[in-house]
Amino acid sequence: MADWSSYRLEDFLLFAPRAYWRLFELHNAALWPVQPFILLLGLGVAALVLRGAPRAGRLGFALLAAGWVAVGLLFFWQRYASINWAAPYLMPVFLAEAILLLLAGRGAIVPAAARWRFREWAGAGLVFFALALHPLLPLVFGRPLAQAEMIGLAPDPSAIATLGLLCLIPRGLLSGLALAVPVFWCLVSAATLHAMGEGQALVLLAAILVGLVAWALPPRGAPRGGKADAGPIRT
Template sequence: MSTWWSYRPADFLLFSEEVYWRLFELQNAALWPAQIVALAGGTLILVLALRQRPWSGPIAGVLLAAAWVSVTALFLWQRYQPINWAALYAIPPFLAEAAILLFAFARRESAFAGSRGLRSELGAGLFVYALALHPLLPLATGRPLGQGEIFALAPDPTAIATLGILLLARRCPLISLALPVPLVWCLASWTTLQTIGTFEAWIPFAAALIAIIGAFLSERRRKR
């Protein structure tokens, strides 16, 4: 029994760091040029949030929901669960998140109208990071750029981007209900990446912390 004390968290992990990053490389190669469509969709979401038109919310909600369904089908189910059985337990929450986002932004009045201040700035920063900078992380570690994680195709940037949009959105019960899944995923990803020993572990953790802080900040309305 004393041998149990010698185990580390990494001893229970079913895959290595190399295998984990290889998943994204294989997915990116198989899905090309879907990355262009995903990044274009993400850019459109940000434009909709910042332009603040009455129809911005419904379109952004559909695109965000599609991103979560895409990650569920293309990554969690096809790539991740064959090497990590725990990924199966993430599938129902991911699909639930897609449904919540769809309903949360379905109202005709603008979901983003009039908000500004530190809360919205943090939200925009999170979204821009997830969309434009997160895919470039392999360059910081000497890994191939093909292993980059893309919004709507990989869970971490999708969760971080969603947290950003939720900070940009006008507060309502459904918006609050949409926060837990991306927050929990970021913390779960932090745990996994910390276990395999990569510095990227602190990125989803930092994103979750920023989102929690932003969620408690008050909104200021833009003067008309």
């Protein structure tokens, strides 16, 4: 039996990096021109959240939940499964996350930006990065923009945006469970990218760090003594 210590992470890759990035190019071409509409819709919801619109938070969670369903069905089932046999087994995880987001966002009230502290601003920063900056990463890492990854179409930005959005509502059991899935996926994706020799893996690790630290901080209005979960919490 071969010594397992002799294996490296890249030895477990089921596909070539070129095939992986080509998937996003094909995915974007098949769904064009939905990408500009996603960007405009996301920026519109973000503006409502910043203004403290009463139902903006619920709308954001509902749209992000729809994005997880779309990623599970359109990307994992129709695209990623063609080069990775494990993709169909991950699809139910994405569908379960959509349900968790709907439950966590039900009745959740996001405070207006004027009342935000570091926790909320860090979360908003993750959402903005996932929406507007993550699609530009191909240019940073020497790939064509046609391989851009967008919220609701690709798993990585959807997971990063979820980490951020969950920092805008109080902590609770449902929000904690909803947080576990994007953390899990970011770890899986970071390992995959690292195995391919892609520096983009660091982006996902940074998102996990920022998201977990921000989520662990007390939300706006919570006691300073670290008892953010005391009393009834809307999730």
